Amino acid sequence: MVASTVSWKETMNESFEMVVGLEVHVQLDTETKLFCACSNDGFGAVPNSRVCPVCTGQPGALPVLNKKAVELAFKAALALNGKLAHQSIFARKNYFYPDLPKAYQISQYDEPFCLGGEVPLRLKDGKTKIVPLARIHMEEDAGKLLHAVGSQALNHSLVDFNRGGVPLIEIVSKPEIFSSDEAYAYLTSLKEILQYARASSCDMEKGEMRCDANISLKPKGQTKLGTRAEIKNLNSFKNVKDALEYEFLRQSDILASGGKIIQETRLWNGKETVSMRSKEEAHDYRYFPDPDLVPIDLSPEWIAKLESEISELPQARRERFVSDYHLSPYEAEVLVADQTVSDYFIQVLKLPEAQNSAGLLAKLIMNIPDFSPIPAEQMASLIHLCAQKTITLNQAKELYPEIHQSKKDPKVLVKEKGLAQVLDEKILRDWVKEALAANPQAISDVKGGKKQAVGALVGAVMKLSKGKANPALVNKLIFEGIDKA
Amino acid sequence: MKNLTSLSASKIAQEVSSGNLKAEDVAQAHLDRVKTEDPKVKAFITLLEEKALFSAREIDLKRAQGKKLGKLAGVPIAVKDNILVEGVETTCASKILKGFKAPYDATIVEKLKKEDAVILGKTNLDEFAMGSSNENSAFFKTKNPWNLETVPGGSSGGSAAAVAAKMAPLSLGSDTGGSIRQPASFCGLVGIKPTYGLVSRYGLIAFASSLDQIGPMARNVEDTALLLSSIAGHDPKDSTSAPQAQNHFSGMPLESIRGLKIGMPREYFADGLDPEVRKSVLDAVNNLKTMGAEIKEVTLPHTSYAVATYYIIAPSEAASNLARFDGVRYGHRAQNVKSLSELYEKSRGEGFGPEVKRRIMLGTYALSSGYYDAYYNRAQKARTLISRDFENVFKEVDFLATPTAPSVAFKFGEKSADPVAMYLSDIFTIPSNLAGNASLSIPCGLNKDRLPIGLQLIAPAFEDEKLLSLAAAVEKAVNFPQLN
Amino acid sequence: MEKSSSITEEDVRKIAALAKLSLTPEEISRYQSQFVKILDSIAQLSRLNVENVPPTSSVLGLKNAFREDQAVPFEKNHALIDNAPEKDGPFFKVPKIIE
Numbered sequence A: 001m002v003a004s005t006v007s008w009k010e011t012m013n014e015s016f017e018m019v020v021g022l023e024v025h026v027q028l029d030t031e032t033k034l035f036c037a038c039s040n041d042g043f044g045a046v047p048n049s050r051v052c053p054v055c056t057g058q059p060g061a062l063p064v065l066n067k068k069a070v071e072l073a074f075k076a077a078l079a080l081n082g083k084l085a086h087q088s089i090f091a092r093k094n095y096f097y098p099d100l101p102k103a104y105q106i107s108q109y110d111e112p113f114c115l116g117g118e119v120p121l122r123l124k125d126g127k128t129k130i131v132p133l134a135r136i137h138m139e140e141d142a143g144k145l146l147h148a149v150g151s152q153a154l155n156h157s158l159v160d161f162n163r164g165g166v167p168l169i170e171i172v173s174k175p176e177i178f179s180s181d182e183a184y185a186y187l188t189s190l191k192e193i194l195q196y197a198r199a200s201s202c203d204m205e206k207g208e209m210r211c212d213a214n215i216s217l218k219p220k221g222q223t224k225l226g227t228r229a230e231i232k233n234l235n236s237f238k239n240v241k242d243a244l245e246y247e248f249l250r251q252s253d254i255l256a257s258g259g260k261i262i263q264e265t266r267l268w269n270g271k272e273t274v275s276m277r278s279k280e281e282a283h284d285y286r287y288f289p290d291p292d293l294v295p296i297d298l299s300p301e302w303i304a305k306l307e308s309e310i311s312e313l314p315q316a317r318r319e320r321f322v323s324d325y326h327l328s329p330y331e332a333e334v335l336v337a338d339q340t341v342s343d344y345f346i347q348v349l350k351l352p353e354a355q356n357s358a359g360l361l362a363k364l365i366m367n368i369p370d371f372s373p374i375p376a377e378q379m380a381s382l383i384h385l386c387a388q389k390t391i392t393l394n395q396a397k398e399l400y401p402e403i404h405q406s407k408k409d410p411k412v413l414v415k416e417k418g419l420a421q422v423l424d425e426k427i428l429r430d431w432v433k434e435a436l437a438a439n440p441q442a443i444s445d446v447k448g449g450k451k452q453a454v455g456a457l458v459g460a461v462m463k464l465s466k467g468k469a470n471p472a473l474v475n476k477l478i479f480e481g482i483d484k485a
Numbered sequence B: 001m002k003n004l005t006s007l008s009a010s011k012i013a014q015e016v017s018s019g020n021l022k023a024e025d026v027a028q029a030h031l032d033r034v035k036t037e038d039p040k041v042k043a044f045i046t047l048l049e050e051k052a053l054f055s056a057r058e059i060d061l062k063r064a065q066g067k068k069l070g071k072l073a074g075v076p077i078a079v080k081d082n083i084l085v086e087g088v089e090t091t092c093a094s095k096i097l098k099g100f101k102a103p104y105d106a107t108i109v110e111k112l113k114k115e116d117a118v119i120l121g122k123t124n125l126d127e128f129a130m131g132s133s134n135e136n137s138a139f140f141k142t143k144n145p146w147n148l149e150t151v152p153g154g155s156s157g158g159s160a161a162a163v164a165a166k167m168a169p170l171s172l173g174s175d176t177g178g179s180i181r182q183p184a185s186f187c188g189l190v191g192i193k194p195t196y197g198l199v200s201r202y203g204l205i206a207f208a209s210s211l212d213q214i215g216p217m218a219r220n221v222e223d224t225a226l227l228l229s230s231i232a233g234h235d236p237k238d239s240t241s242a243p244q245a246q247n248h249f250s251g252m253p254l255e256s257i258r259g260l261k262i263g264m265p266r267e268y269f270a271d272g273l274d275p276e277v278r279k280s281v282l283d284a285v286n287n288l289k290t291m292g293a294e295i296k297e298v299t300l301p302h303t304s305y306a307v308a309t310y311y312i313i314a315p316s317e318a319a320s321n322l323a324r325f326d327g328v329r330y331g332h333r334a335q336n337v338k339s340l341s342e343l344y345e346k347s348r349g350e351g352f353g354p355e356v357k358r359r360i361m362l363g364t365y366a367l368s369s370g371y372y373d374a375y376y377n378r379a380q381k382a383r384t385l386i387s388r389d390f391e392n393v394f395k396e397v398d399f400l401a402t403p404t405a406p407s408v409a410f411k412f413g414e415k416s417a418d419p420v421a422m423y424l425s426d427i428f429t430i431p432s433n434l435a436g437n438a439s440l441s442i443p444c445g446l447n448k449d450r451l452p453i454g455l456q457l458i459a460p461a462f463e464d465e466k467l468l469s470l471a472a473a474v475e476k477a478v479n480f481p482q483l484n
Numbered sequence C: 001m002e003k004s005s006s007i008t009e010e011d012v013r014k015i016a017a018l019a020k021l022s023l024t025p026e027e028i029s030r031y032q033s034q035f036v037k038i039l040d041s042i043a044q045l046s047r048l049n050v051e052n053v054p055p056t057s058s059v060l061g062l063k064n065a066f067r068e069d070q071a072v073p074f075e076k077n078h079a080l081i082d083n084a085p086e087k088d089g090p091f092f093k094v095p096k097i098i099e
């Protein structure tokens, strides 16, 4: 990717602009599949152990819609500002493939449950943008095909239906994404919103969020769209960004040399996009309303109930973190990016010991590498110790892994380790005296106007105190000492 | 006890429940009857001799232990071979399902077992229930017990023949365009296509999901009602099953016919109707008039569009429903194939018979890009108009009386060469499937060749109980003979 | 809909490919002539006025048939694999697919 990144930047200055539409499939957080009572959590399970007559397409089996899946889909749509349809129906999308046991996928076609919607983007340069959605629809996932066992290629393919029938929503954006950075920001924001709406955990490792991208190029400043290519198999945000950048280069090279883009499906293999073997016949999915299912009728009361169940969304939470907790926009951004972290943050701040310590708590959480929470009560005590200046934030950070592991009360641990800060000015003055005596040069530097020379003196005091001296007090006492000297 | 095979199902259930009859003896008597009759009639694809005797003994044991027996105590039942009975081969009379062991029980089969019925075997049908004569079975042709030269009707021909020949007192069929009523008419039986949604379709191998409905066939109305009571009711496993579906049907004759309004739709008595059929149906209607009913001529103006509508909707749904038979998970799989596409095309090409392929092709065409609006969507709109015809006419009358089929049982080969001629034999039964209402066939006489003629009675949706009671009144008046 | 009677053998082949049915040349020619007849017989629908008529989407107008989100494992999943004409351990087996 190094070489192409260079030419990517060069090309950026040239005459084309990319026009991207994203189709994102997201797995809904239910217990069971969309149309049968099999467990939804087949990830890592024995092949074909989470299956039943319905999701393996047995003769005579019939689908029955999972109400929770419908509600989660509706909540996702509400969180994305989509317009919910009062009536929606399921359609059959007919095609033959071994991962599709009925030879049709139950999906939605001309009456999806949601039209429109929007995804707000926050770009690196601080700018914001709204990407409008075309639609959101519900559908069942296909099974999984294996072509190899480990690195050993098979001379046949194998089918596992554990994933078959898992509830998905497909979120289709309008083609109003104009750079790979925007695509990345779109996915980041979409994931955040869906997690906050509790619709999906969006765990990409488990394939709970998958993306296909349509990309075409147009000369800058023009509105007419070019021929698009569809890129499949994009299972991380970085893949999406890399693949779009690669595809931009590929298409712009073709266009610049007078060639034509063909409409086709391409596959991202981690390095480049490659054309998928063209299918013998054109797709004709023969959609028609599924006669085994009845329409979903959405009442205003039902919408109101679902709306009331959606908790605070990320944008609102970020704003609240700044206005109510006085965090910096950057801190709010980092904390809110992870829903479990921001929920935890709020939970800790509700405890008496942590009240009014939002700033300290934010700094501590952000400073701990690979943060994973300790019980909220313990976190509140730890923050209380910092707020009381018994320990420094730095000490709290260093103590954290031990609290996490030993589950000991932070107060007890601080006592055991003798970590409590020295706040006693009498003791501090003795250390300051000693430090000043040992560093006459630093004193004259400070007096001569080089205020930063005080750092060496503070360092000397901290050393004498084995790190327990309160830095702010030390600072104050050093200046007093220098004035007297 | 002699003549166990002439007993009604209601009588058998009553006698077995009270201990006067052993379920095992009843089962054995019917199995013996199958041994003598079925080589001629050929109603059964699979006979469950051991299983039937085993469950009969279990029922007798249950009774001996003082437990209360179900509604169908010891009653032998023949089940159409498109309904799943766990562990039993279910073929749809198609090579493509040869060897397929049902991995679960259809909801109605669970119910039959709960009511202590004895499942005798699986009966022949037109392949995937597509046909009106049983000639489309991939295995063999079932004969009409009234005259072995004629067809038993279809697609539930095996179920009809089994009951007419007294190999079973009851059977289950499925009706997508007349597949219960037309064979009932040809074989001199009572057969009801219940209101759509009254009986669960879970475990019925789908032909056309929005039209399919399972229903009973019997030699009298009371038995028909008994079986319907055992299988009807809401099923959470079937989204199209009606929450209001009831499960009690007495099948007792209406106390009084006086004042009932019965409509005779003009379109069902048009030219082309066999004169003997017309006369027999008119006689039955006159009987009702004599009993005090008010007979009115009515009109269902979109009737002439019903067959065309049906032959777009049913094949479209079928093309999609039958796509799952692809040689991967069950059934026939072509050998020596090199690619996935070849696996699909050969398995399906070899496994399906000509009529099934014809309908899959027709449905695929009707749904394909560029034709959807002209065919499928237009047909669904026509369907709305056909349903409205019924809604309108049921504002004027309580029931409709029509012939079940335009003719009596025809000879083998008479219509099989011409699909369109065959399709027209369902002309009177198809509209009720499109509208979803309740409709039954009851014998109303014999023609000069001693072939049965059926009267079709149609009621609004969920008036199945009243429909059966009217049929019981007709039954009393007609006094139709049984075969020996 | 008037196109129906002009259905050709090539059309029949295309439909067969879409429906994944291998047909012999005899079958193709037979279906072609039968299709012409069948489609002609249903062509009368094109004369029906269906303006402002909604298509039937649910036979009896049922709506909102739902299931609660509770897992009920199907105990006999081996019976599902047992029916497979070709299998490999717990997997269904198909000819190699090259993507």
Ligand SMILES: [Mg+2]
Residues within 6 Å of the ligand: A025, A139, A170
């Ligand atoms: Mg999709």
Ligand SMILES: [Zn+2]
Residues within 6 Å of the ligand: A033, A036, A037, A038, A050, A051, A052, A053, A054, A055, A056, A165
């Ligand atoms: Zn399942």
